[in-house]
Amino acid sequence: MLTEAVETGYDFRALVRQHQATVFSIALHFLRDRATAEEVAQEVFFSLHRNLHQIETPAHAAAWLRKVAVQRSIDEGRRRSRRPQVALADAPEPAASIRPGDPLLSELLRKLVATLPEAPRMVMVLRYQEDLEPAEIAAALEMPVATVKSHLQRSLALLREKLARRGIGESGWTG
Amino acid sequence: MDWLEDELRRALAREDPPDGFAERVLARRERGTSSARRWLAAAAMVVVAAGAAGAWRQHQGNQAKQEVMLALRLASAPMDRIQSEIRGITQ
Numbered sequence: 235m236l237t238e239a240v241e242t243g244y245d246f247r248a249l250v251r252q253h254q255a256t257v258f259s260i261a262l263h264f265l266r267d268r269a270t271a272e273e274v275a276q277e278v279f280f281s282l283h284r285n286l287h288q289i290e291t292p293a294h295a296a297a298w299l300r301k302v303a304v305q306r307s308i309d310e311g312r313r314r315s316r317r318p319q320v321a322l323a324d325a326p327e328p329a330a331s332i333r334p335g336d337p338l339l340s341e342l343l344r345k346l347v348a349t350l351p352e353a354p355r356m357v358m359v360l361r362y363q364e365d366l367e368p369a370e371i372a373a374a375l376e377m378p379v380a381t382v383k384s385h386l387q388r389s390l391a392l393l394r395e396k397l398a399r400r401g402i403g404e405s406g407w408t409g
Numbered sequence: 410m411d412w413l414e415d416e417l418r419r420a421l422a423r424e425d426p427p428d429g430f431a432e433r434v435l436a437r438r439e440r441g442t443s444s445a446r447r448w449l450a451a452a453a454m455v456v457v458a459a460g461a462a463g464a465w466r467q468h469q470g471n472q473a474k475q476e477v478m479l480a481l482r483l484a485s486a487p488m489d490r491i492q493s494e495i496r497g498i499t500q
Contacts, residue, residue, distance in 0.1 A: 247431065247435060250431045254425065254426050254434075255424060258424065258430070259422075262424060276430075283441075339420075344420050347420075347421070362418050363422065390411075393417075
């Protein structure tokens with residue numbers, strides 16, 4: 235382990251601990267399956283270990299891990315043909331007194347995001363999980379910034395509409 | 410900040426992987442490393458064996474060549490004697 239850190243300048247164990255939540259959550263929010271998300275996250279870190287010599291800075295390590303997590307999650311999603319895993323009809327009906335910050339609303343939103351097509355779904359995950367700017371998302375997904383912005387606007391409008399139909403929204407908070 | 414974006418940040422907040430995740434990654438790395446070492450050792454043995462077989466074949470070839478040359482030399486000695494005798498008679 236020490237030799238590895240000396241050779242590459244990075245402590246692999248520390249990198250895993252530092253970035254495990256990011257990598258695991260990208261896979262989890264995209265695939266909505268904890269076991270598969272852990273499998274994907276392990277593969278991402280295994281791949282990092284094989285390519286540790288390419289890592290130049292801590293920021294490079296973070297960006298590298300995010301990009302590979304995105305690619306592996308998309309590949310896994312395609313392999314399993316899981317989209318849409320959760321049909322909108324399966325999403326739970328909100329409780330009568332649903333309010334902002336309600337865990338039920340969070341769960342409903344996760345399910346609604348899961349029904350989005352592959353590209354806008356990953357854009358939403360990177361925007362709201364990782365708090366990335368559209369330009370950073372565009373770089374991670376190798377797509378034009380304008381496409382990222384368009385996915386964000388359309389997805390937000392779609393979610394707003396679906397929530398409004400359930401009586402959830404600024405003008406229709408129930409309870 | 411838009412209420413929906415706030416709710417999305419809450420819903421899609423980072424989560425830690427199940428307990429022991431880092432240990433499982435490190436264990437998998439160890440397995441991968443030792444597996445790679447086994448493959449490398451096996452590949453090295455194959456290369457050495459192939460090299461030794463090649464050297465043995467070359468050695469056998471050289472030996473056979475030397476035997477043929479010796480046989481030719483042995484066979485050519487009486488022929489030379491006969492030729493010189495014929496030359497003596499004709500002169």
